[in-house]
Amino acid sequence: MAMLKALVVDDASFVRDLVKRTIRQRFPVIETTDAQNGKRAQSLMSRSTFDLVLCDWEMPEMSGLELLQWMREQPQYKTVPFIMITSRGDKDHVIEAVQKGVSEYLGKPFSPEGLSKKIIKVMGRSLKEAMDHSGKSMAGPADAFKESAALLTQKREAPAPARPNPEPAVLAPQPNASSAEKKPGTGKSAMSLASVRFADSALKSVVKDINLTEVKVIAKRDQSFPGILEQAVVDIDMSEGQMARLNGYVHQLQAVDKRQDTDFVSVTIRFVDEDPKKLEDLSRFIARFRAGKR
Template identity: 45%
Template sequence: MKKVKLLVVDDASFIRDLVKKAVKDRFPHFIFEEAINGKKAMSMLEKSEYDLVLCDWEMPELSGLELLQWMRNEYQYNKTPFIMVTSRGDKENVVQAIQAGVSEYIGKPFSNDQLVKKVIKVLSKRLPRDVLEGKATKSALESSVSQGSISALGAKAVGGAPAKAPPQKAAPAQSGSVAALTGGTSAAAKPQAGKKPTKGPAQLRVHDKTIPCEIQDISLKEAKVIASREHGIPQLLDTAVIDLQQNDSAGDVARINCLIHTLQAPEKNINAGNIVISVVFVDEDPQKFDYLSKFIASGSGKKYW
């Protein structure tokens, strides 16, 4: 039976592991290979065939958009499904990806369920259901018998048939609209009234909420922000994206992938209106480290991504 092979491309090993785990929990029979950037992915695509590419946008050497454009211009890869997995959720970025030929688009942070639904939507258009679910067809079983694969069939009889997959909801009709790919975009962060930020306003995005906040402290490895409880409280170990707004310009925003590390009340009061959130950065892009260095030193810097 055909093996389903996916290529996961991201410069951050943490994000690659996150993507693989989310999909493998639902499809344990899938085969995964990974690349640290678009250049490495290009080399791997030239040597092997993949059923799906899940790729970040912002990467050193060759970005996800550049990889997608190259694939769509090459005959042997121009039909390969491509899901962009990125913190770039702005309308203009989504439109750019659509124009380049992206199959689907999902913003960071994402839930496992959101990612799996995108994967099912894309692969179900190309693969038979039995291949997608890892089930051998009747003809495949008969072929195994004719070839003398008795041991393989014996193992199947002992282990039992694979569990029937839960019914999937029908995928929505394909649409060229931005909303169909992103589910909407978040608004620019605004500082809370009466608060003077240390390094400027920011917003923290987890998969189900956007939390306006202010930066209390920041380093190359982590940041501490304060936010109002009225906007919701994230869960410990949630993946997130922190948007750092520069120079009071809503258009100059840096996006850093992170993990919720600690949650703390700033005062010993059950009615405390604020919460202090510590996040650990998981990006491994040298450009982002360089940007953070300048941001920490001066509170402003050139927009890199």
């Protein structure tokens, strides 16, 4: 029987399901409830009490930062752990979250191990006591608790600024590009660069095609490729110093050429964001991308 309660807040149902599944498998004493935005989370938190909040930053109606600020103003939530799970990992955003009272910061895409360690760190003795009382143990790597055992007896401090997930160097067009690089949609006149980040790696790539549902990128084969359904964050330069960070998952991997020794692989990322602002930014990029292909 669950003894602790966690609230998972994200506008993408795919991400909420990943977080809930990890908690269910590794921490059976934690019962999860989810909300698609900060407003819905605020309503749930006003009617019930939660022991842990795991929240996205960018959401419609109320952002994760606004929810955090409201939460710290409520007497019953002043000290409740709040983990910000977001693709925004730059130093300024981390500092802002720390100033508002965030307990920990986890970058997207994340691994189950990374999420588990953050939960162990912020929950401390309450989680250990609940696990001991239930007589249950975590599924997955058995030493996840051992690796973080010291954290359970240490005084909790404000998190150090997190390092953003690896930002790969862009795949710059080469003067002697192969025929694969010059295929329709990836020629120099239409080339748009994208950084695709995964939990443990990143791809240097160019955009082959994009719409509001998915993006197809072309990457050199000599890189480390993800598995199907793996989380991804696509960083797209929106010009004028603005960067769109779109959450998704790997839908398809396919050789560009019909031969075993092809040098290029096509990766299709399905988007999961439902934030109207992100969709608006994406629409502007698509218009510019298609205009460049004419």
